[in-house]
Amino acid sequence: QQKVQQSPESLTVSEGAMASLNCTFSDGTSNNFRWYRQHSAKGLEVLVSIFSDGEKEEGRFTAHLNRANLHVSLHIREPQPSDSAVYLCAVRASSGSWQLIFGSGTQLTVMP
Amino acid sequence: AQTIHQWPVAEIKAVGSPLSLGCTIKGKSSPNLYWYWQATGGTLQQLFYSITVGQVESVVQLNLSASRPKDDQFILSTEKLLLSHSGFYLCAWSLGGGGEQYFGPGTRLTVL
Numbered sequence: 001q002q003k004v005q006q007s008p009e010s011l012t013v014s015e016g017a018m019a020s021l022n023c024t025f026s027d028g029t030s031n032n033f034r035w036y037r038q039h040s041a042k043g044l045e046v047l048v049s050i051f052s053d054g055e056k057e058e059g060r061f062t063a064h065l066n067r068a069n070l071h072v073s074l075h076i077r078e079p080q081p082s083d084s085a086v087y088l089c090a091v092r093a094s095s096g097s098w099q100l101i102f103g104s105g106t107q108l109t110v111m112p
Numbered sequence: 113a114q115t116i117h118q119w120p121v122a123e124i125k126a127v128g129s130p131l132s133l134g135c136t137i138k139g140k141s142s143p144n145l146y147w148y149w150q151a152t153g154g155t156l157q158q159l160f161y162s163i164t165v166g167q168v169e170s171v172v173q174l175n176l177s178a179s180r181p182k183d184d185q186f187i188l189s190t191e192k193l194l195l196s197h198s199g200f201y202l203c204a205w206s207l208g209g210g211g212e213q214y215f216g217p218g219t220r221l222t223v224l
Contacts, residue, residue: 032210034212034213036215042217042218043202043215043216043217043218044156044202044204044215045215046212046213046214049212088156092210097209098144098161098169098209099158099161099171100158100213102155102156102157103155104154104155105155
């Protein structure tokens, strides 16, 4: 069963400084990785999806995937206080599976 | 444009009472539909998914059931609530099993 872990649990950065979040997974056969964010127990907003090793940029959000190292990261360029939220990593249980496995999240706080 | 609506927004219920939560997707034909649950401070877990009317698959057993009576409607229910059912329930849709999942605003359930 795919296991997903996120680090750090919480992160505080200053406005404009790069924020970097990490996610490790246990089954490298998955080919479907996503980053979501959740503001105060509201619905999830998809930020970036990545399906192959390398980098994928969506606006200020960049995901890096390295399946050999079982690692996917999210980098937020020029974060703003409105980016303060819980960031969730989601990984397909396995290639072709319908199931998404979520990490426990990183609470990001951006200080003005 | 597609919209996803969940009802109610929040619910406070007694242990042992019945529950019915609803989800409606407008603007998409034959979507895949999903129910997720997030205990307070816990990890988001997929509970059910459905690829067509009348067909629902269970992912996690939580003494809950789900039904899809119409193409655009997904219902989560139980006849007897437990304290452990408290949490945040999210509905999501996608086009196909590997497609991006889009989440509704969620329902906050408190069981006393």
